[in-house]
Amino acid sequence: GAGVSQSPSNKVTEKGKDVELRCDPISGHTALYWYRQRLGQGLEFLIYFQGNSAPDKSGLPSDRFSAERTGESVSTLTIQRTQQEDSAVYLCARGLAGGNEQFFGPGTRLTVL
Amino acid sequence: AQSVTQLDSHVSVSEGTPVLLRCNYSSSYSPSLFWYVQHPNKGLQLLLKYTSAATLVKGINGFEAEFKKSETSFHLTKPSAHMSDAAEYFCVVSAPGGYQKVTFGIGTKLQVIP
Numbered sequence: 591g592a593g594v595s596q597s598p599s600n601k602v603t604e605k606g607k608d609v610e611l612r613c614d615p616i617s618g619h620t621a622l623y624w625y626r627q628r629l630g631q632g633l634e635f636l637i638y639f640q641g642n643s644a645p646d647k648s649g650l651p652s653d654r655f656s657a658e659r660t661g662e663s664v665s666t667l668t669i670q671r672t673q674q675e676d677s678a679v680y681l682c683a684r685g686l687a688g689g690n691e692q693f694f695g696p697g698t699r700l701t702v703l
Numbered sequence: 704a705q706s707v708t709q710l711d712s713h714v715s716v717s718e719g720t721p722v723l724l725r726c727n728y729s730s731s732y733s734p735s736l737f738w739y740v741q742h743p744n745k746g747l748q749l750l751l752k753y754t755s756a757a758t759l760v761k762g763i764n765g766f767e768a769e770f771k772k773s774e775t776s777f778h779l780t781k782p783s784a785h786m787s788d789a790a791e792y793f794c795v796v797s798a799p800g801g802y803q804k805v806t807f808g809i810g811t812k813l814q815v816i817p
Binding site: 592623625631632633635638646681683690691692693694695696697 | 735737745746747748749752793797798804805806807808809810
């Protein structure tokens with residue numbers, strides 16, 4: 591596979607609840623990306639981690655969104671007080687050393703009722 | 704700054720006919736360019752990439768793309784469409800070098816008619 595697992599694969603939540611999405615890449619890749627893909631639309635960049643550098647958070651749509659990464663491994667994307675417009679597939683990708691190829695996980699499909 | 708424009712949101716071709724998916728980019732440097740494919744209910748997969756070597760890049764499943772700096776284009780082609788090519792295709796641009804932020808196009812949905 592792509593060496594990225596994501597959990598849960600599906601998440602249904604009620605408006606106003608908080609959710610936490612997990613990305614677990616294989617070790618040895620310092621770059622990790624989160625994207626959002628709304629139904630019928632392209633990928634929307636959210637946040638990018640690279641090694642020990644400060645993450646690029648320029649794509650986060652609001653302060654309800656945050657992400658953390660522990661070293662070069664697991665990352666969690668947290669959405670607080672979810673809204674219906676947060677419904678989307680959230681994709682995580684790992685970066686390949688020496689280039690900008692990305693290897694994507696299967697995604698988490700979030701549905702906010 | 705960088706951006707990418709996929710000129711067609713939907714493309715429909717008959718099986719066995721050529722495929723052309725268009726992509727134009729804008730970049731203030733010599734970019735790296737990629738095409739990814741996303742089959743229904745499956746993850747994104749790298750199809751091919753251009754990183755300043757040969758301008759004609761060959762990818763998986765018979766696809767290729769040509770980098771044309773004068774036209775700022777990176778169109779994806781395939782001589783003969785197969786039913787299994789039906790998917791969504793994304794053109795991507797990034798700065799050269801490792802671990803750069805990338806920009807995805809909005810995607811082109813390819814339909815293959817039997």
